[in-house]
Amino acid sequence: MEKYSQLVDFSSKHPNIVVALGMFDGLHIGHQEIIRTAVAKAHEINGTALVFSFANHPRSVIxxxxxxRRIGSDAVRARILNHLGADALVEIPFTSDFAETSADDFMQLLQRCFAPKYIVVGENYTFGRGGKGTTALLREKSETYGFQLIVCPSMMRDGAPVSSTRIRALIAQGELVRVREYLGYPFTIIGTVIHGQARGRTLGFPTANIALREDYERLPNGVYAVTVMHQGLLYCGVANIGNNPTFDGCDRRLEVHLFDFSGNLYDSEIMVTFYEKIRDELRFASVDALIAQIAEDKREVERKFEKSFHLQENISMVI
Incomplete structure (x- = not known):
């Protein structure tokens, strides 16, 4: 999949463009249906499926x-789009100047840069200054600009449309089963392993540490059953999100102990996929008590993976 960070004349490079429009934060099951529809239509007309989105949320400017907070990283989004078959992602910065673009000007921009044969959106899609552009306006102007409009209905779960807003709330509550159902894949973090204080190694449970960015959504502090993908290999593991209160705390981070792994992970990119919360983060009276609890956490996660979890279940979306 190609990726572009600025607008050019894509119609001169790609024939018969089908463009999917949206913010696509988290690329949940509703977003995936929009992308799949665009890809299917592009195949039907021997064309190109382009996804047009923004590198930052419009509200970060408006x-x-x-x-x-963002639900998933750029790396996760790129993996899912590639899996869905998108030919290219056009992801530009949303700026204060762009925020002044009227709905009419935005449609002219689409025509100038994409000359799309089809535009695919969700039923609640809006565009242009003040959100004045709607699917009704796109349909009204479709003949003028020479495209056909496809509006995908919302995906419903628990009696309401699946949305990024609902998923953020579920992540904040640690509702991993429902998060997986709404996203269509387990909640996943991709990050680079940083140097920590090596306490896990001295305790007999070496961990890979990943800093947690403030602008991305995070699970509550606690211990989780996870898998870790590193250099194409998948490992079970136990992860802690928190501040290490037993040792008077530190910056909030993600620490992961990989089962059956030996080697150096520093500066490596790893993908951590979350399945279930095991317990809350606790302060222990002694180091020995902490070691005993970590050992029990590891046994509990091993039992869960043996009985309950299927490692490849839905994870293929982000591998």
């Missing part, structure tokens, strides 16, 4: 005090 109302920064209320800007939501």
């Amino acid at each position: 109302a920064p005090e209320g800007a939501p």
Whole structure:
């Protein structure tokens, strides 16, 4: 999949463009249906499926005090789009100048840069300054600009449309089963292993440490059953999100102990996929008590993977 960070004349490079429009934060099951529809239509007309989105959430510019955290990293989004068969991702910065683009100007931009044969959106899609552009306006102007519009209905779960807002709330509550159902894949973090204080190694449970970014959604502090993908190999593991209160705390981070792994992970990129919360983060009265609990956590996770979890279940979306 190709990736572009600025607008050019894509119609001169790609024939018969089908463009999917949206923010696509987290690429949940509703977003996936939009992308699949665009890819299927592109195959049907021997064309190209392009996804047009933004590198930052529009609210980070329009109302920064209320800007939501991102659900998934760019790396996770790229993996899922590639899995879905998108030919290219056009992901530009949303700026204060772009925020002034009217709905009419935005449609002219689409025509100038994409000259799309089809535009595919969700039923709640809006565009242009103040969100004045709607699917009704796209349909009204479709003949003028020479495209056909496909509007995908919302995916429903628990009596309401699946949305990035609902998923953020579920992540904050640690509702991993429902998060997986709404996303269509388990909650996943891709990050680079940093140097920590090597306490895990001295305790007999070496860990890979990943810093947690403030602008991305995070699970509650606690211990989790996870898998870790490293250099094409999949490992079971136990992860802790928190501040290490037994040792008077540190910066909030993700620490992962990989089962049956030996080697150096520093500066490596790993993919951590979360399956179930095992317990809350606790402060222990002694180091020995902490070691005993970590050993029990590891046994508990091993039991769960033996009985309950299927490592490849839905994870193929992000591998």
